[in-house]
Amino acid sequence: MLNEFKQFIAKGNVMDMAVGIIVGAAFTAIVTSLVGDIINPVIALFTGGIDFSGWFYTLDGSVHASLAAAQEAGAPVFAIGSFIMAIINFLIIAFVVFLLVKMVNRLKDAAIREEAKAEAPAAPPGPTELEVLLEIRDALRK
Known part of the structure; x- marks a missing residue:
């Protein structure tokens, strides 16, 4: 079973998936900051700061x-x-x-x-x- 696990981990798909998850987490932080810190204040300026x-x-x-x-x-x-x-x-x-x-x-x-x-x-x-x-x-x- 240990050898099967090693083979599974060594496959390229698992590493690609891991990289995708890590980059996705970083990308989420960037998009959240973009929306919260840049776009929402501009929208609030035009809507009069409405907070639902x-x-x-x-x-x-x-x-x-x-x-x-x-x-x-x-x-x-x-x-x-x-x-x-x-x-x-x-x-x-x-x-x-x-x-x-x-x-x-x-x-x-x-x-x-x-x-x-x-x-x-x-x-x-x-x-x-x-x-x-x-x-x-x-x-x-x-």
Whole structure:
């Protein structure tokens, strides 16, 4: 069983997956910072700083000053605002990731085109002007 485990770990797919997970974690931190520190403040500027996270409804009808107070009191709460903010953040993050993937794909396509240009064989040289004229002369003689 130990040998099977060694073979499993030594396969390239496992290492690729590990690298993908590590890079994904780092990428998540970058995207979260981009959205939280750059994009959300710009959106808040245009929306007047609306924060939906304070919107909540207690199911038992009790009144609380804030969502945190209602949750601390143990009241059953519909945290509608937190859900709305999660959806908005998801849409923003999804759009940012879409733009990043689109940019990476463009860079890949450009690199592939450059490789194709470099690998394309040169067109075989055609006959020179003199050779064409000699062929015409020979054809006219016949």
